[in-house]
Amino acid sequence: MRIVLPLRQHVGAPCQSIVEAGDEVKRGQLIAKPTGLGANIHASVNGEVVEVTEQAIVIESKGEVIFDDYVRLTGEDHLELIAEAGIVGAGGAGFPAHVKFKANLEGGYVIANAAECEPLLKHNMKLLRDNPELVVRGIKYVMDITGASHGYIAIKPKHKEEMIALAKACKGYEGIELKYLPDMYPAGDERVIVREILGVELPLGALPSEAKAVISNVETLKNVTRAIEDKMPVINKDLTVTGRVNDEKVFMDIPLGTSIKGYIEESGGYLEPHGEIVAGGPFTGKHAEEDDPVVKTLGGIIVTMPFPQDARKFGFLECECGAQKDRLTQIAEGMGVKEIVGSVRCKRMEEIGDTGRFRCTLPGHCPGQAEKVLELKKMGAEAIIVGTCED
Numbered sequence: 590m591r592i593v594l595p596l597r598q599h600v601g602a603p604c605q606s607i608v609e610a611g612d613e614v615k616r617g618q619l620i621a622k623p624t625g626l627g628a629n630i631h632a633s634v635n636g637e638v639v640e641v642t643e644q645a646i647v648i649e650s651k652g653e654v655i656f657d658d659y660v661r662l663t664g665e666d667h668l669e670l671i672a673e674a675g676i677v678g679a680g681g682a683g684f685p686a687h688v689k690f691k692a693n694l695e696g697g698y699v700i701a702n703a704a705e706c707e708p709l710l711k712h713n714m715k716l717l718r719d720n721p722e723l724v725v726r727g728i729k730y731v732m733d734i735t736g737a738s739h740g741y742i743a744i745k746p747k748h749k750e751e752m753i754a755l756a757k758a759c760k761g762y763e764g765i766e767l768k769y770l771p772d773m774y775p776a777g778d779e780r781v782i783v784r785e786i787l788g789v790e791l792p793l794g795a796l797p798s799e800a801k802a803v804i805s806n807v808e809t810l811k812n813v814t815r816a817i818e819d820k821m822p823v824i825n826k827d828l829t830v831t832g833r834v835n836d837e838k839v840f841m842d843i844p845l846g847t848s849i850k851g852y853i854e855e856s857g858g859y860l861e862p863h864g865e866i867v868a869g870g871p872f873t874g875k876h877a878e879e880d881d882p883v884v885k886t887l888g889g890i891i892v893t894m895p896f897p898q899d900a901r902k903f904g905f906l907e908c909e910c911g912a913q914k915d916r917l918t919q920i921a922e923g924m925g926v927k928e929i930v931g932s933v934r935c936k937r938m939e940e941i942g943d944t945g946r947f948r949c950t951l952p953g954h955c956p957g958q959a960e961k962v963l964e965l966k967k968m969g970a971e972a973i974i975v976g977t978c979e980d
Contacts, residue, residue, distance in 0.1 A: 592844065593646075594632070596646065597644075599627050600677070604623050605621060612638045615632065616632055616633060617632065617661070618632045628675040629675035630675055634651075637651065660822075662822060663820075667734055668690060674816035675885075677823070678806055679809045679886065682806075689803055692735050694803065696801065700740075701727075703748075704745060705777070707777075708872075709891060711829050713807050718751055727805075728762075730813055730817055731805065735803060741767070743769075743770050743804075773953050775910045781953050794948060823845070826842075826883050827841050827888070830889075831890075831891055831892075833861075833862075833893060840852060844883075845885065846884075847883050860892070862894070864895040865877075865892075865893050866892055867890075870888065874889060898925045903921055903929055904931050904973050904974075906934075906961055907932060907938070907976050908935050909947055909949040936960070
């Protein structure tokens, strides 16, 4: 089995390989270090390094992957272990956890993001049903590191079974409790969580730290617990495979670097007809290929229906919480669209200063878009591909 471990699986610059082709490596062995903002990368299997490029380290695995057989971390300090383990935001953001947790939150909050906001994804809920204590202990570790007084688990009330499991796991942990999110998209957005849980409206571009909070996906917190208690680096990933496959499945603790194709095959293969593969969720996922590897930030593999073919003139309506121009262009190409007459942004998308970065002013509360539709019509659009997250 060939394992491909990209050198950039996080916010920041690519890591620098510390191994060469021909080296034998062990599962859990450090193989790449960050050159700036970033996170360590470890081998997810035992094997031989067969190629090192500017983009990735390729390993030919040897023998069966055994979960508990790995090179242990050596640190003792909890924040040091989190950094050594290479933990990043597993929900998709990919921000290095040791940087996020290096904060003084005295009197503040550690919030576990249990929204699993993107439709179709189910691996976070399986974690909360089967091993909620890993998440609760992760919250407590981060509270101790940051000095936070409160630990909240932000979850939608419709997840009753998961809520019961979490409530039992919270017993004996003072200051940790469940808090409820509205059943809407994007409830998992950090600014929405701060608004709904803490009652604080963060300005555009502001981080949760301005509300004395840090927010982490539940799988990230599981990785924190494993790094501290089991000295385990990030070498595994939880994953949902869904859509046009014969047997939708949730995979827990699969080795990083394995190919997307293998998990589609383990899910019974394609259900015909099928279209593209989307890596991530329906709203923010990107086009993927079968040979693409599982990385630290990947949560979903979705096989879609084939795109309808349409040769009309199209316009795009972009959304900061959903699809923006690059993704809408991918969709248009899949549809065989001949001409894109223009692209406009949702009226709630505003630029942060002069950075060229746009954020939604009120995520989760979408405005009407009549004037934007008329704007595209004036450009000559005969149809529109909409990236907005609500009507």
